[in-house]
Amino acid sequence: MVLLFVEKPIERRITVYIYFLEGKMIMAEVAIKLEGKSKRSFLDDIKEIVPAGNLSLCLTCGLCSSGCPATGLFDMDPRKFLRMLVLGMDEEVMKSDWPWTCTMCQRCVYVCPMKIDIPQLVFNVRAARPRDQRPKGIRGSCDAAVNSESCSAMGTPVEDFIFVVNDVLEEYRAAQPEFADMVAPIDKVGAEFFVNQNSREPMTEPDEMVPLWKILHLAGVDWTYSSKAWAAENYCLFLADNENWETLVRRKAAQADALGVKTYLNTE
Amino acid sequence: MKIKFTVQDPCQIVRKSFGDAIAEDFRYAIKQAIGEENLLEMSPNKSNNYCCGGGGGFLQSGFKDQRLEYGRIKDEQIKASGATYCIAGCHNCHAQIHELSHHFGGHYNVVHFWTILALSLGILGPNERVYLGDDLKDVNVFHPETAI
Secondary structure, eight states: OOOEEEEEEEEEEEEEEEEETTTEEEEEEEOOOOOSSSSSSSHHHHHHHOOOGGGGOOOOHHHHHOOOOOTTGGGGHHHHHHHHHHHHHHHHHHHHSSSGTTOOOOOOHHHOOTTOOHHHHHHHHHSSSGGGGHHHHHHHHHHHHOTTTOOOOOOOOHHHHHHHHHHHHHHHHHHOOOOOOTOOOOTTTTSHHHHHHHHHHHOOOOOGGGHHHHHHTTTTEEBBBOOSSOBBBHHHTTOOOOHHHHHHHHHHHHHHHHHHHHHHEEOO | OOEEEEEEEETTTTIITTTHHHHHHHHHHHHHHHHHGGGGGSSSGGGGOOOSSOTTTGGSSSSSHHHHHHHHHHHHHHHTTTOOOOOOOOHHHHHHHHHHHHHHTTOOOEEHHHHHHHHHOOOOOOOTTTSSOHHHHHHSSSSSGGOO
16 A cells, blocks of 8 residues: 655645545545744744754654643643644644643653654743843843853852852851861862852752762862852843853853863753 | 652753763662662653643743643653652752642642752751651751751
């Protein structure tokens, strides 16, 4: 049994599908694409970013949706999201909050037989929403980091970070004499590792920094924190704010370069 | 003590960056600390693991109900493993799974790996145990006299 598939574009927005079974035409249908605006769509964006990522390769098998924890939230799932964008339903997709419930974990790509990058589409849809209408919490964390010399989403000032680290270090060196020589260097030039730090510990549970310091000490690791741009988190990425995402990454990388460290260790 | 642990494979570190190899490295280190027989795996795991719902900015997005619903699969995975501790190798996973434990009533503990490694080395002080359960709170305490 041979099934032939012929796609014959007869005019700009209408395609005729004709199926042949053993030489005999068994079905013909006219698929009329939804009339969309002629301006750029997400489909155009994605084709530009991922030339090989032809979204029309989607087999609609549903493996993406069946293994996605966000399936069903806001009446959406990855397959439905993709199909709507392939059909040019950009406006309808833009009304949904679903892209903010997708964590872009890429499990859908991992299981997709055609390796279609749905999370990249989610990112683009996030980025297409006016910045002041994106979730306030994520925007606030991004803005706080951009406005902070520490790049901290909690806005932790540099002097507070330095004080907390030194204060906790002194306390433990005194209380636990086996670790009297333990260090938590800040701005040590030429260290092997630049260790960044999630803002949560220095701000809300500083004792939680200590086990890692002890392990690094026992392992004889040559490491350093930085006074500036020490924070690990980067919410501008999640906000799909490309400009500020890059700004934060470059500020952290510049600090690592300035200290002449060999490896940037991201603990986030 | 026969306390059982499971491990959350962070999407960013495992599936999206270094693959199964780093998941294996993580397990090697975990097994050295807790004993191989005390590690119970979630299914699926490693590169095929489910996201917990703490990633992608979800924790700060304001969609709390959706985030907890998203985490239902993770909560069920942890409960099905039979473990009473989940080791999280990522801050966002730690925060989200901790909340899932309370929200869905599983009452399993969620710990950073540094806590377990330092505990196994006998260097975990009394004030570094905020995420340990009652069964481990008083075990092998380093300088117990410094408790606050």
